[in-house]
Amino acid sequence: MRARTFTESGRRAQIVRAAIEVIAEAGYLKASFSRIAKHAGLSSTGMISYHFAGKEDLLKACVTEIEEVTGAFMQPRIDAAVGHVAQLRAFVESNVELVGEHPAEIRALIDLVKNAGSQSGAVNGRLALFEEHFRTGHAAGAFGPLDARTTALALTAGLDAVVATAAANVPEPAELTRIGRELADLFVRATAPETTGEPE
Amino acid sequence: MRARTFTESGRRAQIVRAAIEVIAEAGYLKASFSRIAKHAGLSSTGMISYHFAGKEDLLKACVTEIEEVTGAFMQPRIDAAVGHVAQLRAFVESNVELVGEHPAEIRALIDLVKNAGSQSGAVNGRLALFEEHFRTGHAAGAFGPLDARTTALALTAGLDAVVATAAANVPEPAELTRIGRELADLFVRATAPETTGEPE
Amino acid sequence: MRARTFTESGRRAQIVRAAIEVIAEAGYLKASFSRIAKHAGLSSTGMISYHFAGKEDLLKACVTEIEEVTGAFMQPRIDAAVGHVAQLRAFVESNVELVGEHPAEIRALIDLVKNAGSQSGAVNGRLALFEEHFRTGHAAGAFGPLDARTTALALTAGLDAVVATAAANVPEPAELTRIGRELADLFVRATAPETTGEPE
Amino acid sequence: MRARTFTESGRRAQIVRAAIEVIAEAGYLKASFSRIAKHAGLSSTGMISYHFAGKEDLLKACVTEIEEVTGAFMQPRIDAAVGHVAQLRAFVESNVELVGEHPAEIRALIDLVKNAGSQSGAVNGRLALFEEHFRTGHAAGAFGPLDARTTALALTAGLDAVVATAAANVPEPAELTRIGRELADLFVRATAPETTGEPE
DNA sequence: AATGAATGAGACTTCATTCAT
DNA sequence: TATGAATGAAGTCTCATTCAT
Numbered sequence: 119m120r121a122r123t124f125t126e127s128g129r130r131a132q133i134v135r136a137a138i139e140v141i142a143e144a145g146y147l148k149a150s151f152s153r154i155a156k157h158a159g160l161s162s163t164g165m166i167s168y169h170f171a172g173k174e175d176l177l178k179a180c181v182t183e184i185e186e187v188t189g190a191f192m193q194p195r196i197d198a199a200v201g202h203v204a205q206l207r208a209f210v211e212s213n214v215e216l217v218g219e220h221p222a223e224i225r226a227l228i229d230l231v232k233n234a235g236s237q238s239g240a241v242n243g244r245l246a247l248f249e250e251h252f253r254t255g256h257a258a259g260a261f262g263p264l265d266a267r268t269t270a271l272a273l274t275a276g277l278d279a280v281v282a283t284a285a286a287n288v289p290e291p292a293e294l295t296r297i298g299r300e301l302a303d304l305f306v307r308a309t310a311p312e313t314t315g316e317p318e
Numbered sequence: 319m320r321a322r323t324f325t326e327s328g329r330r331a332q333i334v335r336a337a338i339e340v341i342a343e344a345g346y347l348k349a350s351f352s353r354i355a356k357h358a359g360l361s362s363t364g365m366i367s368y369h370f371a372g373k374e375d376l377l378k379a380c381v382t383e384i385e386e387v388t389g390a391f392m393q394p395r396i397d398a399a400v401g402h403v404a405q406l407r408a409f410v411e412s413n414v415e416l417v418g419e420h421p422a423e424i425r426a427l428i429d430l431v432k433n434a435g436s437q438s439g440a441v442n443g444r445l446a447l448f449e450e451h452f453r454t455g456h457a458a459g460a461f462g463p464l465d466a467r468t469t470a471l472a473l474t475a476g477l478d479a480v481v482a483t484a485a486a487n488v489p490e491p492a493e494l495t496r497i498g499r500e501l502a503d504l505f506v507r508a509t510a511p512e513t514t515g516e517p518e
Numbered sequence: 519m520r521a522r523t524f525t526e527s528g529r530r531a532q533i534v535r536a537a538i539e540v541i542a543e544a545g546y547l548k549a550s551f552s553r554i555a556k557h558a559g560l561s562s563t564g565m566i567s568y569h570f571a572g573k574e575d576l577l578k579a580c581v582t583e584i585e586e587v588t589g590a591f592m593q594p595r596i597d598a599a600v601g602h603v604a605q606l607r608a609f610v611e612s613n614v615e616l617v618g619e620h621p622a623e624i625r626a627l628i629d630l631v632k633n634a635g636s637q638s639g640a641v642n643g644r645l646a647l648f649e650e651h652f653r654t655g656h657a658a659g660a661f662g663p664l665d666a667r668t669t670a671l672a673l674t675a676g677l678d679a680v681v682a683t684a685a686a687n688v689p690e691p692a693e694l695t696r697i698g699r700e701l702a703d704l705f706v707r708a709t710a711p712e713t714t715g716e717p718e
Numbered sequence: 719m720r721a722r723t724f725t726e727s728g729r730r731a732q733i734v735r736a737a738i739e740v741i742a743e744a745g746y747l748k749a750s751f752s753r754i755a756k757h758a759g760l761s762s763t764g765m766i767s768y769h770f771a772g773k774e775d776l777l778k779a780c781v782t783e784i785e786e787v788t789g790a791f792m793q794p795r796i797d798a799a800v801g802h803v804a805q806l807r808a809f810v811e812s813n814v815e816l817v818g819e820h821p822a823e824i825r826a827l828i829d830l831v832k833n834a835g836s837q838s839g840a841v842n843g844r845l846a847l848f849e850e851h852f853r854t855g856h857a858a859g860a861f862g863p864l865d866a867r868t869t870a871l872a873l874t875a876g877l878d879a880v881v882a883t884a885a886a887n888v889p890e891p892a893e894l895t896r897i898g899r900e901l902a903d904l905f906v907r908a909t910a911p912e913t914t915g916e917p918e
Numbered sequence: 919a920a921t922g923a924a925t926g927a928g929a930c931t932t933c934a935t936t937c938a939t
Numbered sequence: 940t941a942t943g944a945a946t947g948a949a950g951t952c953t954c955a956t957t958c959a960t
Contacts, residue, residue, distance in 0.1 A: 279475030675879030
């Protein structure tokens with residue numbers, strides 16, 4: 119448990135940034151140490167091994183970094199929303215809008231999630247969050263009697279797919295906003311309680 | 319454009335089958351020619367290169383093969399359904415049930431689709447199909463005024479995710495049926511027209 | 519369990535020979551795949567990996583090869599000797615004389631044994647052989663009441679050291695013969711029964 | 719030729735101690751600067767390179783350190799013995815008993831001697847000592863008409879092997895004493911003059 | 919139609935050493 | 940005196956592909 123030097127933090131950050139960009143541009147499969155080193159302007163792959171315990175360690179650092187960036191954008195918007203339905207909407211819409219701000223990070227994250235698979239705590243974390251949200255939301259009358267797990271699975275995957283497609287070819291901000299609203303509408307309809315009472 | 323001899327067809331089929339099994343068991347990343355050759359009982363990878371133009375060619379053949387298998391299961395069920403909503407439901411339910419019949423093929427296909435990415439005609443084919451389905455369905459009053467593209471994207475991805483999860487750890491047939499129905503419900507609600515009139 | 523082609527056997531033998539020579543000249547530590555490949559006139563280290571499962575596999579093949587060579591030289595001489603003492607003498611003398619015939623193999627084997635350590639069955643095999651020889655020899659009145667294990671350990675190591683030194687700078691045949699006889703005398707004296715009766 | 723400050727001496731000693739322990743535990747091959755630095759609680763390998771001219775220098779320092787420790791144990795016992803035979807016996811027995819006192823140092827030394835090879839002055843020093851001892855001992859009538867060099871070579875190697883085996887799995891003190899005596903007997907018999915006169 | 923051999927690039931990792939601070 | 944950063948070579952191994960037979 120050693121404190122990190124300024125230089126080390128800087129190098130680590132530089133390498134992580136390079137890795138994210140490489141993954142975004144060339145894909146997870148092509149994100150080799152050589153490619154990342156070249157992209158980062160490093161003379162050798164040994165440098166990366168020096169700063170990271172291994173490939174897994176580097177990729178974990180990438181995920182963490184991206185999650186910080188995306189969290190900083192999305193979390194305030196989600197927190198500002200009141201009620202389960204509004205929060206679901208805020209999550210979806212801010213996630214789609216995020217594409218306009220950090221397309222590379224988004225592309226990389228989605229590729230990481232796809233390939234790193236279930237190892238990463240990131241995916242399962244969000245999945246569990248959604249699941250719990252649908253459960254408590256149903257109790258509060260915001261959602262119908264859903265199979266929370268299946269619903270969470272389907273909607274997070276659907277969200278990812280839309281976001282990934284948008285990130286691959288970033289549209290105008292207005293179009294992005296429209297897509298986000300459209301998708302949120304879709305999800306809200308999908309999860310709405312059958313009888314239209316006075317939810318929350 | 320030379321006709322294929324029987325032997326050649328046999329060898330190709332044998333290799334494709336081995337490749338599918340390897341992908342299902344070890345994942346796309348580990349599906350190297352050596353591994354596939356070993357699984358197929360071939361003594362060298364040269365055999366594979368001889369029968370397929372390259373790795374991409376082999377993978378494409380795998381996708382085609384799997385699609386035939388899955389199509390044979392799903393298509394009759396979809397054709398038997400009348401109306402846009404019922405067809406959507408049939409697609410979803412039969413796809414989930416398919417997991418019980420061909421888990422390996424499903425696992426492989428999903429891995430292929432994830433990694434082969436947007437190159438594959440398969441994904442885009444289904445996507446276009448869904449898109450068109452939502453468009454014509456709206457015109458027929460079966461679906462609401464959806465953004466067909468976004469909806470198709472989200473729902474196919476959501477379906478894949480549920481199927482992939484089920485395939486990774488195949489549940490009882492009854493549970494599979496329940497999940498399929500649950501998911502179909504979700505999708506039908508999501509795409510339903512707002513005013514409950516007399517759709518189709 | 520596939521039969522080996524002529525070509526494959528040839529290549530394997532060629533690589534093993536190169537490996538033995540490299541180990542003899544540069545030592546176990548420096549015997550890298552690149553060095554061996556270069557010595558064998560191969561264009562890449564991949565070739566070695568193609569024919570051998572790994573470094574361990576190659577080294578094992580080297581040991582086997584060397585044991586065949588040395589066995590072919592020593593075994594007849596040992597078998598020709600009658601009685602425990604004469605056999606011990608034959609072993610020692612033929613082992614030392616062997617240096618004149620196959621210095622490289624001897625150098626390599628000793629380095630392999632030193633570094634591969636107790637993994638190899640070779641060392642322990644010979645050790646057990648000596649141990650058993652001293653035990654049965656004692657029962658037959660040829661040797662004194664020795665601690666068979668300690669004796670076997672000390673004498674095999676002593677033999678190796680003398681052989682290794684000779685192999686490092688091969689002397690004239692006559693001198694080699696003299697050293698072998700001297701060493702055999704030493705060992706025979708060391709293991710002789712205290713009372714000089716009529717052994718065997 | 720600059721005198722060493724106290725701190726420098728301390729650091730050097732610390733590193734040497736760590737190196738010895740690493741070699742004893744993990745073996746010569748695994749004793750990399752990183753591993754040694756980690757074991758010594760140093761944060762970088764640079765520290766080692768700073769204090770030692772190179773790897774060889776460090777290893778030489780290890781050998782020197784170990785020889786001091788072993789010398790302190792063995793030398794008094796050897797000096798206390800009177801006559802060539804008794805001294806040979808004292809050397810062997812104290813060396814084997816030493817295993818009970820400093821197993822790590824012994825393990826490390828043996829690994830160093832094996833791998834550092836003939837470069838080290840240590841081995842050749844002891845070898846020359848033995849050789850001279852046998853020569854003068856013969857003149858004094860204590861030993862037979864031996865080939866001093868060959869005998870020295872064989873016996874030192876035999877001693878090392880027994881010691882190494884004991885060090886790898888340290889036995890009870892009594893057993894250690896027994897092994898030492900057994901080995902000394904072996905060596906005394908091996909070197910005894912043929913006619914039993916009045917040696918010394 | 920098939921095969922085994924060969925290729926060369928590239929993967930990740932570890933190493934001993936140097937150097938500026 | 941000490942340190943962390945950087946280097947570049949070398950390590951073993953796997954890969955998809957080509958080619959002569």
